[in-house]
Amino acid sequence: MASSQHVLLSPAELAYLHASLNLTPPIRPDGRSPTQFRPLVAETGILPGTNGSARICFADGTEAIVGVKAEVERTRTRHDFPSLDEGTEDDDDLDDNQNDVIKGDNDWVEMTVEIPGYRDDDAGTVFLSVMLSEALLADGEFTKRLWINQRFHWKLYLDILLISPPLSYPLPLLSLTTHLALLAARLPRLKSEGDEDPLFDDDWAAAPYLYPRPSEKGSKATAPAPAARPPVTLLVMAVGNNIIFDPSKEELAVADVALAVSVGESSSTTTSTTSSKPTAMDIDTEETKGHNLRLLSVRTIDPPSRLTPPGIPNASNSAYGANAGVKDTEKKKQQQEQARTAESEAVEGVWKAPRGGAKTLVMATMVQKVLEKGGVADEVLDALDGVDLN
């Protein structure tokens, strides 16, 4: 699908692009530095009918909207949870016991991706949605947030719409929009207790966030999970030994290897601040500067470069130069042999679709560049902090 979309570039253009990205430092067509992202416009809370929503518009004109909807659903009782049969009725300290049995199910989250022009069961669309939900569910903590009581849970529907045609591989756009929508998502405050049928507070202003803010002390205390933020999936590609972030469509067309790296963040602040016992929240925010990153998933993405048309070196081009119009069979045989070597050997300045895979070292460096302190993931999360969530 989107990743293997045909790019209308000639072999000569591809060769030029590849060569310029292979320089040290690489020269990108739009003049960005290797780790620089395209500028974007983001806003949240645009859809009043949802529990949380966000919209992001990239400078190249691609735009995505994500809406989060939650429904109360009855939990299907499973025979294999011994904890359910034992019962908690006799216990006075009901709350303690409940915290022990909070259990999530991956079925509680349903994610759909829609990309204009593609069927929803298209392999690429499915790949995108599986990748995004895999990152979200990787630590097993997210679904615990949807637990209401032993009989009921929230069912969360995440609908991701790309509303512009896919001009570039939409993975980073969709991931960032989902991230913001989840950050802005709120669930009604629960009024009932224990295993009663759930009853919720009418006051939307009192609804707690799905991902509690560090500044909200009350909700933080009851928050069950350590993952403080939803995951972010970044697209990274490599040309030669150069590692390039947020590639545009043209850059991706000459990539040797492309990876989607999902990164989450767990709240380190709870452990680190207890010792110093700070009174002000300012200290709290300062400490979060060094994000406590976690690697959640890495996937290779089939680079569209493998589908690009190859160029023909002059040596083997029978319609060019001295070879043009040669009739001699002896010479033709020679040409064929030359062509065979040209097929296996790279010729300077002539584009050839990459063959084989990627060196492990390059792949490891790509992941490391994302995760290192002060690396790209840190930067992206910091930038997302700047988005107003109300």
Place this chain on the structure above:
Amino acid sequence: MADRRRINGPVGTTNPPIYDDAPEKQSEGVKVTRSRPANVIRKMYLKTGVTPSASGSAYLEIESSGNGGSGLKLSCSVHGPRALPRSTPFSPHIILSTHVKFAPFATKQRRGYIRDPIERDLGTHLETALRGSIIADRWPKSGVDIIISIVEGEQDRETSKAQGIEAWDTMNALSGCITVASVALADAGIDCVDTVAGGVAALVQDAGNDAAPSIVVDPIPSEHEKVLAACCIAYLPTRQEVTNLWFKGDLPASDMDVYTQLIEKGIQASKSANRVLVDCLNETVG
């Protein structure tokens, strides 16, 4: 294309049967733990030419765990290379289409005839893994279909109740798919830069000792208390290149060493599988 004329059985309305004897057995403490060394993969059986009508085919069977469960059984057929239909636009390369399907009876939870997202996802991974190994520009304007049916999934009769295990099983299924498809491609005589094989490694926490988690090769999720992270790797041994990498789990960014080790172990598993693969192909030729 969804097949609407077929009458499917009910979807997801029944619970899988649970046998009474399981809890007793567990309380006795006979839960099967890993008996292989940490860096040895399970035995596998590989055979080419099982489907005479296809241009290439292979069958792979992986030894089952000792828990009365079933091992992985895969059959792959390759049709092509053949000319593309007239309506498709020009392609300078061979067009791969991969199809991975669990048989409806392959897993405990019945699968429908229509491919679900997991199967489509496996198909995409497989395509990525194979496209790196095929020399695609030798067949312009042609296509090849790679069809894998998983006859029996890896399932433990007793521990399948435990949640979340299926997610890890797909990794093992993918590595099997890569290996079997690579053999079938070779059997079909399609030029490749190297034979690609799949390998899985996982970071696991064992039940007994609460010591540091360890890395094992070719894990059976039910044999371990908890799987923290796993990766599936498609590796080209002579070129020393990775064509597909799929990592999943939860690792703190501070210990990148663990990640690197996991990848290395995955490559090691892939190399072991590759040895079986090469032997099988030699047998076919000889």
